[in-house]
Amino acid sequence: MNAATILKFKGGGVVTATANRSLLDIAELLTQHGIGCIVIVGKDNKIAGIVSERDLMRAIGQLGPEALDKPVSDFMTKNVVTAREADTGEQLMSEMTVHRFRHMPVVERNRLIGLVSIGDLVKMQIAGVEMEATATREYAGY
Numbered sequence: 330m331n332a333a334t335i336l337k338f339k340g341g342g343v344v345t346a347t348a349n350r351s352l353l354d355i356a357e358l359l360t361q362h363g364i365g366c367i368v369i370v371g372k373d374n375k376i377a378g379i380v381s382e383r384d385l386m387r388a389i390g391q392l393g394p395e396a397l398d399k400p401v402s403d404f405m406t407k408n409v410v411t412a413r414e415a416d417t418g419e420q421l422m423s424e425m426t427v428h429r430f431r432h433m434p435v436v437e438r439n440r441l442i443g444l445v446s447i448g449d450l451v452k453m454q455i456a457g458v459e460m461e462a463t464a465t466r467e468y469a470g471y
């Protein structure tokens with residue numbers, strides 16, 4: 330199972346915003362879409378950063394509610410680790426574990442084509458185990 334297959338199942342849509350949006354805008358986007366992170370893009374949809382609910386909590390914890398009026402560029406992670414379509418689920422999980430984050434944008438030919446979260450990886454792993462169990466049961470005639 331690689332990133333391309335995961336995106337085929339979940340779809341390639343990525344919620345993005347520009348770096349000048351306020352942290353409150355980001356909180357609203359996260360809530361509206363029921364997601365944990367937003368990819369921040371610049372010109373030509375190029376990745377400029379990533380901001381997750383964890384950054385939001387840290388900003389509020391440090392600055393209080395005033396943080397919400399500030400631009401997301403003050404709080405986003407600028408050095409974004411991305412994945413390729415061919416990367417396997419195991420590789421992505423290993424990257425996420427090493428770097429201690431739960432999201433990886435997928436980039437091909439300099440284009441953002443999707444985002445894989447730790448939740449997607451766990452879901453795919455469970456689906457794989459269930460398929461294997463079904464196949465084994467059918468093989469055994471149960």
Ligand code: AMP
Nearest residue numbers: 379381383406408409410430431432433
């Ligand atoms: P998360 O676990 O995804 O909520 O993110 C934890 C921290 O890592 C936050 O500070 C994020 O901005 C950052 N982060 C999340 N995903 C990435 C990524 N793919 N590359 C670099 N930093 C990231």
